[in-house]
Amino acid sequence: MRLKLSSLAERPQMLRQVVEMADSWPEFVRHDPVGNAHYGRIATELPEYVLFAEDERGEVVAHAYSVPFALAGDEDRHEDRHDGSGELPARGWDDVLARAFAGRRHGTPPDTVSAISIVVAPQAQGGGLSARMLSAMRDNALAHGFGEVVAPVRPSAKHLEPRTPMTEYAFRTRADGLPHDPWLRVHVRAGGVIEKVAPASMTVAASLEEWRDWTGLPFDTPGLVEVPGALVPVHCEPTRGYAVYVEPNVWVRHTL
Template sequence: MNVTITRLSQSPDLATPMWQMPDTWPAFVAEDLVGWSYFTRIPTTFADFVLVATDDTDGEVVARAFSVPFALHVPGRQTLPSGGWGRVIQWAFSDALRGRDTDTVSAIEITVRPDRQGRGLAGRMLAAMRDNATDLGYTELVAPLRPTLKHLEPHVPMPEYAYRADDEGIPFDPWIRTHLRAGAVIDSVATHSMVVAGSLAQWREWTGQPFDTDGPQVVPQALSPVRCDLAEGYAVYVEPNVWVRHALTSTGDVPEAPDGTPPAA
């Protein structure tokens, strides 16, 4: 499949079809308060860091990649935050509001249209994101990864899952594997990268599940169990992600791999 990948700042007319592109995100993910507050503002605030892929045959949008610039190497930060995806978005918007110089780019999302998945397009979007950050003068790209297959093992702690590899050291998870083959290294686990709290009625609406028992509930596409409290009438989901770091001293193609998404990237 031949595609053209364009910065949104160069083709702002792609914004509407970009948002209209179908995706496979579970409904509850959109209820994270940080994401709800900031995510849709990324294309207008950081248009140079938004990439859109269009099919060369029909011009339809088939993938998008969001990233944001932020200041990491400043007092009070220095290390990648345990708050992961949500915290780095807050840092990016805070830095933009204050006019602070930035030194690092974080991936926020790579999404491929469902009918175009499985063709290596996510890896191509990652390569384009790396190149875009380099072209804009940055030397490091970081990403809070949402591992592709972690939802199949929600009870396994993320530190155990993230570092799982075969005898040759090849990572088990396809999305982690794609990043490491592109030159990234695992930095740490973002223990509370996304937090979604809601009433039991809301969780039933978002997931179609009963939420009628206390304790951890396994929810499709959730990376960890959702904690349900019947007496108080609410449930909370705390999603861990995996921080990886890409040094951008050189660029190159990313090996093809099954499509995956970081809330990131």
Template sequence: MTEKDNIRIVPLAEDPSLISRVYEINDTWPVFTPHDMVASALLSRVPEDFPQYCVAATDGDRVVARGLAVPFNSVLDGREAMPDQGWDRVLAWAFRDRQYGNAPTAASALEISVDADYLGRGLSYRMLFALRRAAGRQGHDALLAPVRPTAKHLDPRVPMADYLRRCRDDGLPADPWVRVHVKAGGTIEKVAPASMTVSGSLAQWRQWTGLPFDRDGSVEIPGALAPVHCDTAHDRAVYVEPNVWIRHGMEPHTA
């Protein structure tokens, strides 16, 4: 049996025992992202409240990857399928729709996280396809994704639209994670310019990052896709992260 064959990927609805275990993995998210207020309030509830849209990968008894997605209503007044506030907005809409009984019309991925020990094995592709299949089983004709380009932090001052124009000689996106989505059949639709927002006092940012935050203006921090804006007079700093909306259509057999 190959290493790949040992890994099992299932929707959480089919194995509820994994719901409480999806955060056991050693992921590589930047230290500041959990301080996004929408994430801190709602993200941990996604596996339990939307298990039919979420998947987990296991290697024996070990959870090695998670994929989270949510349904939401994109046609209510003031809404759209791919909002400029991206990740934050669809997560908030999903829980509001669940509370008020609004029928979902769209599904959005939220994250695919692979344990650091399992990176580079093609597992991210398999998790992406598993999320698509899960959304297709719920009757959706597409899976949307506000994608966080994994190499964008190397050029935080480059506008996202310009960054997305960077391609390899074969025409595929230069960014590795965007390239995974495109090779899997996804189409780049638009930039989500304010997909996540993290704000805090300067003391909080110093604690989160270990940086001084003692000067006004733009501050580059590890893992950030854009600079953080520091305002010493008002004792605050704000990070607004751009993402990229990618649309994945469904193969006929996934519906």
């Protein structure tokens, strides 16, 4: 597939096509309050960190969102090149989004770039496009003067094993030494290093009625409920009328 890669900063007229591109996210993922507050701001406030790919017909078939943020403390920042080299937060995806926009509000200089999402349209999946977008994201961070990209990765096959601890799954390898998980494997092949698990990377707390609407499941039994697309079970509290999903991700560092 011949592709044209651009950033929204270069082609702001493509904003609508990028943000309206079809995806395959589970519905409940769209209701993380931190994501709801900040994800949509990336395309308008940080267009230079939104990359997208068009096919021969001019249709947007993939996009990659990232954000610059302050990872290291002031005393740890390098003077000549932005390189966070700091402790990666346990709250992963949520924490990065909150830090990125709080930093913009307070004028805190960013020292690294975090991947936020790489999404391939359903009709274009299976052709290695996610790896190409990851490579483009790495190149884009380097072009903006950063020394590393970090990524709170949502392993693509973990939903098939919701009861397996992420601390076990993240470090499982094949006979060739590469990660068992396909999406983690793409990151490692690109030069990333799996560092640790972000145990509370995303949190979705909602009423039982909302969970029933999102999943079609009854949510009438206390305890852990396995939900299609969820990386771990959802904790259900019928007597209190709510259920909570706390998603672990896997931190990967890419030194550029």
